[in-house]
Amino acid sequence: MSTPKDYVLEVEDLGVSFDGFKAVDGFNFYLDANTVHVIIGPNGAGKTTVLDLICGKTKATSGTVKFKGKEMRGMREYCIVRAGIGRKFQNPSIYENLTVLENLEISHPAGRGIFGCLLFRRTPAIQQQIESTAAQIGLQDKLDTEAGILSHGQKQWLEIGMLLMQEPEIIMLDEPVAGMSVRERTETAALIRRISANRSVIVIEHDMEFVREIADRVTVMHLGQILSEGSMETVSADPKVIEVYIGH
């Protein structure tokens, strides 16, 4: 066994129950640095709940969530974000009335406090970070476009870009390619590979082709528990996984 320090994120025995119903139970999860770790599973398996537990949106009833050896469970959401865990929601949540540039700027960590906000100025360094992030998500020509009129795929990328602005060490993406065209999927896969060069990415996804393209490691969930874990090949050869997917 490796020492705890080897993992960016260590989740042990994580569980939550809603009125006695155990949505997630005894969940163990270890995330390596600079990898793309995909969580798959049938509907209702508890995948989104796991992300909610890690980022503090839902309070866990048992277990530990350690980020670089530090306990995150019980911390407020914004503190977890500031520690370095970013979260993207399933539906694109961007600020529709603001421009792409303003969306990215508002996500920059400088000036998150009240007075920091009031005195915030866009320095050349921030401007440059905004531009390079926009280039990374392919929206460099849309900086002054109102975010509300972007296409669905572009909105999803913008939200990923907003996460990148925070320079988190872990990015969690909930079904990033849902509703995207084939071309947009390919580009998103390339984007995820690119951003995992210097950070870890947790992705929840249904689309097996897409998973095959991006995943370094796959965890299969079923009924709130882990069914199987390993590389895409190992997992897809696992009889338990086949049974759950085909028997569904």
Add this chain to the structure above:
Amino acid sequence: MAFFRTLFKTRGEAVSFACFALLILVILPLALPVFRLNLVGKYLSYGFVGIGLVLLWGRCGILSLGQGVFFGLGGYCMAMFLKLEASDPVTTAIQSTPGIPDFMDWNQLTALPKFWEPFHSFPFTVLAIFVVPGLVAFLIGWAMFRRRVGGVYFAIITQAIALILSLGIDGNQGYTGGRNGITDLRTLMGWDIRSEHAQQVLYFICVLLLLGSALFAKYIINTRFGRVLMAVRDQEERVRFSGYDVAMIRTFTFTVAAMLAGLGGALFVLQVGFMSPSLIGIVPSIELVIFAAVGGRLSVVGAMVGCLLVNFSKSAFSEAYPDLWLYLMGGTFIAVVMFFPDGLAGLFTKWGTIKNRAAALLARFRPASATTPNASQPAK
């Protein structure tokens, strides 16, 4: 210049602000007799609450039906100072305990209550006008927003607080003046505030402070904080997961709105000369929201215009049809919410958009050869 641009994002904003400033700073004082001008000053003191509501309700999406509380707290702080000054031992020599406010004497109090003592000091009073409403708002806001109480629940709780405060003041006549309020206020540090000259001076003080507060609000709206406020209103979860403390942002905004309301209350007392619980209960608190809604809850200038407009029509209509007035005002509120939710200021902006759209549509029907050269080479 950069600072100017922070205050006014578009030329339209600067022009509307300048027009309004011209109206209340020059035109109205020249056109109206002092009695009417004093009325305008009274309406403008509600404008402070309106500005606060633009930040709180329009920008941050929090509807408070208890702004009268903070207006009242600021007003009572001012009134207590003025009342103490009006109750010197010589003037009140016929009371059984000279030197205390008359209503205390009527209620058999024989000494000034402890919490009245500091209001002998003018600097303390000025500080209290901001700190008391601010502190109350901070505590209420912190308790509620931490627990993620919002929307209708927040509105109901603030309304309940307005009721509690007005009943509390009403029921403690000896300490607060009860239902009659604190009346018969005469001088501010020896200066007779009831004279015509004083009323004119106070009007201009009120106007300058109002315009200053409006610029302050505009500054807030156009900084990153203003964008975060709208973001909290529209995408609360996203803001939280961008690392912002949403509860703190809401609490801060509520506190700022309360301090502005407190300042408005104090200026109200100086110009009108009394303060009573009838000004801070449920109905006045809702009226304050109506002023902002009619003028436009997104626009600082709109909210101030709303206060003037609704109050002018209130005094005009209630003189002619005293029984119908409340129905008319309720009807106006419903109509505004249903047909133009962004108020008069919203209509103004919408008119601009409609004009632009119409122009764009016309341009499309013109022959291409006629429009393109004009667009690319305006010098031609």
